[in-house]
Every structure is written in C-alpha cells, then in structure tokens.
Amino acid sequence: MRSTFNAGLACWDQRHTVAAASAQLRRLAAAVQGASDLALFQWGQLFAATLDFAPTLIVELGRHGGSSTCVFTTAAQALDARVVSLCLSPCWRTETRPRLAGLVPPSWLSYLEAREADIAAADFDAIVGDAARVLILWDAHGYDIAEHVLGRLLPAVADRPHLVIAHGISDARHELPPSRPASERYALWRGNDWSGPRVRLGHLDSCLEQAVAMVDFTSRNGVVLHTAAEDIHGAIGVHPFRVEAIERTLGDLWAAQAHWCHFSLNGRPGSYRFPAAARAQVPARAGEGPA
Numbered sequence: 001m002r003s004t005f006n007a008g009l010a011c012w013d014q015r016h017t018v019a020a021a022s023a024q025l026r027r028l029a030a031a032v033q034g035a036s037d038l039a040l041f042q043w044g045q046l047f048a049a050t051l052d053f054a055p056t057l058i059v060e061l062g063r064h065g066g067s068s069t070c071v072f073t074t075a076a077q078a079l080d081a082r083v084v085s086l087c088l089s090p091c092w093r094t095e096t097r098p099r100l101a102g103l104v105p106p107s108w109l110s111y112l113e114a115r116e117a118d119i120a121a122a123d124f125d126a127i128v129g130d131a132a133r134v135l136i137l138w139d140a141h142g143y144d145i146a147e148h149v150l151g152r153l154l155p156a157v158a159d160r161p162h163l164v165i166a167h168g169i170s171d172a173r174h175e176l177p178p179s180r181p182a183s184e185r186y187a188l189w190r191g192n193d194w195s196g197p198r199v200r201l202g203h204l205d206s207c208l209e210q211a212v213a214m215v216d217f218t219s220r221n222g223v224v225l226h227t228a229a230e231d232i233h234g235a236i237g238v239h240p241f242r243v244e245a246i247e248r249t250l251g252d253l254w255a256a257q258a259h260w261c262h263f264s265l266n267g268r269p270g271s272y273r274f275p276a277a278a279r280a281q282v283p284a285r286a287g288e289g290p291a
Contacts, residue, residue, distance in 0.1 A: 005052070005163050006231045006234075007231035007258065008234055008236050009052070017078075022253055025071070026253075029043055032096055034067040037068075044253030047074065050075035051075055056082070057128065059124075059127060060085040061138050062138070072135075083112045086115050086117050087115075088118060090116055119149075120145070133162070135165065136157070136163070139166065139168070161266055168206060169261045174237075214263065
C-alpha cells in the first residue's frame, strides 16, 4: 500500500483485479441504468481507486440511483470494509435495489448501510467511529453540503488515513471541453442550476459549487487538489505500452479521461482550518425527546 494515493497508479496496479470483476460491474451498471451519473469507465476507475486505497469505511454522500453505491459495495466485499451511504433520494430503495434481485447475494448487501437521511443532520463522529482508513465520495451538491463536509466530516477523519473523491470536476489540461469559436461569448456561472454554464478555476472546470469550496479549502490549508486525469496522464498516458495494455485488459471500463478529483489532509500534518458548521437538528417525533 503506497503512502500517497495516485489515481493513475491505482488504475494500473489494479487493472487485473478490475478485469476479474468486469462482468459483475457491467451487470450492475446495466441494472442501475445510471450512465448519466457515472460512465462505465468511471466504474472501473473508482473500483480500482477503492481497492488501491483499501479503506475500512467508505462514506458516500449522495447516492441517487446508486451507481457509485454498487461500485463501493462490490469493493467493500473484496476488502471486508463497510459502506455508509447518505442521500435523501428514495431511488435506491424503490428502483435500483429491486433491479439487483438475482444479481447479488444477500451477503453483498450486508456490507452496505444505505440511509435515506439529511447529510446536514448526520452524526459524522458516530459514523466514522474508530474506522482505521476512510474513503469519502462527495457527490452531494451545494454550498450548504460543502459546509458540512468540510466543517464536520473532515475534522472527524483528519487524524487518520483518509481520501476525499469528488466527480463532476474536469481537468482542462487533459479533458478538453467542446471546441467553440474564440469569439463566442460564454454565460457567466452564478451557481449550478443545470442550465449549462460552467466555472473555470485555474485548470479545473465544473458546474458544481463544491468545486469552488474545495479549491478554497485546499488553498487555505496548503493541500494539493489532484485530478484523476492528471494522475492517469502521468502514470499511464505518457507510456504507450501501458495505454495499449490497459485498453486491451479493461476495454470500456477504462478511459484516459476521468472527470473527478481527490485530496487528503494526510499530506500536510499540523493544524488545519475548517469552515464553521453546526449539525442540523433532527425534529423529534411525537412522544420522543430531542434527537
């Protein structure tokens, strides 16, 4: 297990393990029907990243249909880890899980705790507990969620090996946006409403508020915000024989593009600056005391 996570090296080192799981990953992807949420090559990349980092706990923030949920639960089974998934959407329970009947055994589901819950009200200290290594997928959007991730969840894991992954953020150096005439004006990004405008932060390109929050947080703390595309280019893309080998081994579970980034506080020990955030109060039900 290397001391510093690198998405490109994870893809390369885990390529045969991903290939061995490829049939199951493809079956699950077809069942989830979430190609717009997570491309098949991202299934391969995130599966490789999880195996390579080898967490004992995976915290998934934002689930919707459950593409990443399936990736992480499959990896958790191989690692004997656990997944705690938080999302307000009932889609996993009402749509996706019934489609998985016959595709996964009950033991597969035993690695997953899929909560329909408000991330702002989550007790992250209790969720993290004494987990030795924590992987976090940050796929819930908006500045309010960012405040809770950076202000409450990150302090809970800062004292142990951890990795934060967020997708929906591209690297303009390696993942070029569609070509447009230089004279064509662009719409100013004012916050994400899924209407099309994007924000460019140095080489990062996104339409999500958490991209701004992550750049701000990592800049304040002197932490590098890595892109998977940067890692993949350096570890695989500049080596033609590796490109040919991984294409042959993984097929459509592989691509040089990635559209996700990662960071950790582990690379800069010391005191950190976290945004102020207070856990939202959970309303008490009739006959109960305060939550």
